Amino acid sequence: MKYVLLTLISAMLLSISWPTYGIPFFIFFALVPLLMMEHGVSKFSDYNRKSWVVFGLSYLCFVIWNTVTTGWLYGSKNPDGSHSMMAVLFPVLVNSLLYALVFQCYHWYKNAQGTYWGLAFLIAIWMSFEKFHLGWELTWPWLNLGNAFSDYPKLIQWYDTLGATGGSFWILLTNVLIFYTVRIWQAGRKRKDLIKNTSIVAALIIFPMIISVVKYNSFDEKPIGSVNVLMLQPDLDPYAEKYSQDSLTIENDLLSLAERNSKGKIDYYIAPETALPGNGSISETAFEKSMIINNLKSFLSKHPGSVFTTGISSHHFYTSENNLPKEAYQLNPGLWVERFNSAIQVIPDQKVEVYHKGKLVPGVEIFPYMSYLKPLLGNAMINLGGTVASLGTDKERTAFSNPFNKGNIAPIICYESIYGEFTGDYVKKGANFLAIMTNDSWWGVTEGHKQLLSYARLRAIETRREIARAANSGISAHINAKGEIIEDTFYGDKTALYARVNLYDGMTFYTKAGDLLSRFSIFAFGFLLFYFLIKWFQNKTKKN
Numbered sequence: 001m002k003y004v005l006l007t008l009i010s011a012m013l014l015s016i017s018w019p020t021y022g023i024p025f026f027i028f029f030a031l032v033p034l035l036m037m038e039h040g041v042s043k044f045s046d047y048n049r050k051s052w053v054v055f056g057l058s059y060l061c062f063v064i065w066n067t068v069t070t071g072w073l074y075g076s077k078n079p080d081g082s083h084s085m086m087a088v089l090f091p092v093l094v095n096s097l098l099y100a101l102v103f104q105c106y107h108w109y110k111n112a113q114g115t116y117w118g119l120a121f122l123i124a125i126w127m128s129f130e131k132f133h134l135g136w137e138l139t140w141p142w143l144n145l146g147n148a149f150s151d152y153p154k155l156i157q158w159y160d161t162l163g164a165t166g167g168s169f170w171i172l173l174t175n176v177l178i179f180y181t182v183r184i185w186q187a188g189r190k191r192k193d194l195i196k197n198t199s200i201v202a203a204l205i206i207f208p209m210i211i212s213v214v215k216y217n218s219f220d221e222k223p224i225g226s227v228n229v230l231m232l233q234p235d236l237d238p239y240a241e242k243y244s245q246d247s248l249t250i251e252n253d254l255l256s257l258a259e260r261n262s263k264g265k266i267d268y269y270i271a272p273e274t275a276l277p278g279n280g281s282i283s284e285t286a287f288e289k290s291m292i293i294n295n296l297k298s299f300l301s302k303h304p305g306s307v308f309t310t311g312i313s314s315h316h317f318y319t320s321e322n323n324l325p326k327e328a329y330q331l332n333p334g335l336w337v338e339r340f341n342s343a344i345q346v347i348p349d350q351k352v353e354v355y356h357k358g359k360l361v362p363g364v365e366i367f368p369y370m371s372y373l374k375p376l377l378g379n380a381m382i383n384l385g386g387t388v389a390s391l392g393t394d395k396e397r398t399a400f401s402n403p404f405n406k407g408n409i410a411p412i413i414c415y416e417s418i419y420g421e422f423t424g425d426y427v428k429k430g431a432n433f434l435a436i437m438t439n440d441s442w443w444g445v446t447e448g449h450k451q452l453l454s455y456a457r458l459r460a461i462e463t464r465r466e467i468a469r470a471a472n473s474g475i476s477a478h479i480n481a482k483g484e485i486i487e488d489t490f491y492g493d494k495t496a497l498y499a500r501v502n503l504y505d506g507m508t509f510y511t512k513a514g515d516l517l518s519r520f521s522i523f524a525f526g527f528l529l530f531y532f533l534i535k536w537f538q539n540k541t542k543k544n
């Protein structure tokens with residue numbers, strides 16, 4: 001029973017550490033009870049199948065954590081209006097399984113190599129898993145540990161050096177040292193060792209925070225200029241309005257919203273993800289003939305010096321199978337189409353610039369590993385406004401330059417804002433401020449859209465770029481380069497948010513180096529695994 005209790009304590013501590021409702025300081029020892037459970041089961045229990053017990057209890061812990069922190073996915077609805085159980089069950093159960101497998105590998109390695117090597121292996125494999133979770137087609141880094149402090153930017157200003165993945169390393173190392181301190185005390189009851197190890201743990205927690213506060217108070221990077229931005233929040237119900245209303249009606253309402261709130265000179269009008277055209281999509285081979293696009297240009301002709309950046313649904317037709325993208329699918333004999341979740345920049349008398357979303361939501365915008373899973377799952381994609389087929393992507397990031405001022409905008413689309421190193425690629429392309437275009441109103445008034453906004457603050461710190469965030473139903477926000485929300489809107493309001501956004505051209509160490517600690521951890525993971533295999537082979541040779 002005590003092992004179940006330890007598991008539940010870890011689950012509770014992980015859950016109450018999470019933004020945007022929790023207190024992140026619990027995350028520093030949230031894994032300690034789980035580590036104590038594993039140690040107790042391995043060393044002191046009389047279970048016949050100890051590995052299965054460790055796996056079952058750790059899976060229980062991670063299921064509770066995933067359910068509490070991401071259970072808002074239940075707000076997603078099927079086309080018939082019912083709640084989508086697949087939208088919550090698949091991420092919760094599969095993500096929990098992956099975490100449990102990581103912990104199980106630690107259990108096996110620790111039993112084979114001892115506690116010290118095992119704890120080093122835990123940090124290496126957990127960090128490697130988080131990095132892997134950022135890149136594969138079932139990517140879901142929502143619960144990467146470094147995200148826990150997103151609501152406390154003053155304490156994580158050093159993320160501009162090591163990023164949110166550095167935060168994960170910080171949290172894992174602290175948990176491991178606290179567990180180590182507990183074990184040393186249990187083994188020897190030596191007060192001197194307890195004081196020494198406790199002091200090390202306290203320094204590990206406090207020292208990065210002190211550095212952060214110093215960096216926060218001394219931040220004096222000078223902007224190279226500023227731009228006036230108007231973020232549009234049309235508040236269209238994604239189930240009842242956004243994909244059922246007439247496209248021109250949606251556009252007219254959006255432009256009326258922009259016109260009513262145009263006080264003085266506006267450099268950028270920014271509209272949310274897939275704000276246009278509503279139902280259907282716009283052909284990229286006929287941008288110049290599109291009534292939707294030309295209406296935007298007509299609006300801009302009344303506002304000289306302004307540009308319009310918006311999310312759209314777009315498509316590209318193909319009439320030949322030669323060089324056909326793998327995401328393209330056949331409509332009719334001799335006709336294929338590839339669809340995109342895109343961002344465009346519209347300027348009168350200039351060619352429309354377009355960027356295709358590069359990080360797609362698994363099960364919504366991409367059918368992960370289609371050739372393997374489709375025979376098993378069938379058409380199990382979640383229909384959230386448009387397509388039940390995988391979308392096309394751009395392989396590289398893009399920054400839209402502005403001919404009227406120094407602005408170079410990063411057209412970040414919704415889910416992309418969770419990815420630190422990925423966002424840094426926009427800055428490497430010359431972006432001097434970040435625009436996040438999002439439609440995160442699928443889940444209603446839950447923690448979902450709040451957490452996504454909170455994670456954007458991490459990207460501001462990592463890149464030292466200000467953010468203009470335009471959301472369909474809220475929360476639209478202006479975030480400064482220190483990760484502070486300067487001004488925001490209410491969820492569910494039909495409104496617009498004006499901001500004077502500063503432009504920065506410096507490049508942080510994190511932007512240059514990316515997830516450095518993750519790559520080091522992957523190397524350490526490989527070394528530890530190789531070391532184990534060498535020892536195993538040597539022992540087997542001796543026995544023979």
